[in-house]
Amino acid sequence: MQRILVAGITGAGKTTMAQALAARLRLPFHEMDSLVFTGPGWAVDPDLHRQVAKIAATPGWIFDSFGHPEVRDLLWTSADTVIWLDYPRAVVMPRVLRRSLRRTLLRERVFGGNVETLSSWFSGDHPAWSSWTQHAGRRAEINRRTTDPRFAPLNVVHLRSPREATAWLGGTWPRPTAG
Numbered sequence: 310m311q312r313i314l315v316a317g318i319t320g321a322g323k324t325t326m327a328q329a330l331a332a333r334l335r336l337p338f339h340e341m342d343s344l345v346f347t348g349p350g351w352a353v354d355p356d357l358h359r360q361v362a363k364i365a366a367t368p369g370w371i372f373d374s375f376g377h378p379e380v381r382d383l384l385w386t387s388a389d390t391v392i393w394l395d396y397p398r399a400v401v402m403p404r405v406l407r408r409s410l411r412r413t414l415l416r417e418r419v420f421g422g423n424v425e426t427l428s429s430w431f432s433g434d435h436p437a438w439s440s441w442t443q444h445a446g447r448r449a450e451i452n453r454r455t456t457d458p459r460f461a462p463l464n465v466v467h468l469r470s471p472r473e474a475t476a477w478l479g480g481t482w483p484r485p486t487a488g
Contacts, residue, residue, distance in 0.1 A: 323394060
């Protein structure tokens with residue numbers, strides 16, 4: 310495990326898991342949203358592909374992402390391991406709602422100095438909406454990718470609950486398996 314994607318739906322805990330893995334494995338951690346959103350108004354970095362390609366070419370890294378569409382295939386072909394946080398909606402929705410509510414009320418600055426606003430809650434790309442509406446589709450896409458020969462050989466650690474993830478992270482780590 311040297312080039313790792315921590316994949317899952319918004320609110321699954323990808324960043325937390327990726328940071329814990331990075332500390333344990335002493336690998337550089339890269340927060341995808343910080344690379345994507347680099348300016349006010351949720352501006353997307355026009356140089357994203359080049360930046361991610363440069364990181365992906367290094368011998369070791371961890372991304373907290375399924376992959377932004379522009380770099381998704383690049384990451385999946387470069388990764389050797391996917392940690393799949395495959396949690397039900399009943400787990401991720403309270404998490405994403407609490408996080409977004411905190412960010413909105415406290416006006417926390419995130420990615421490129423942006424803030425979540427009350428009006429953003431009514432946008433289809435708000436984290437709460439995207440987590441709800443994309444849950445089944447994202448799960449199906451990750452499942453498809455974990456068995457796609459284009460991304461082989463790919464080690465997959467499929468974790469279905471936070472308890473399972475905590476046990477795996479704290480344990481001796483069984484050998485990853487496909488699917």
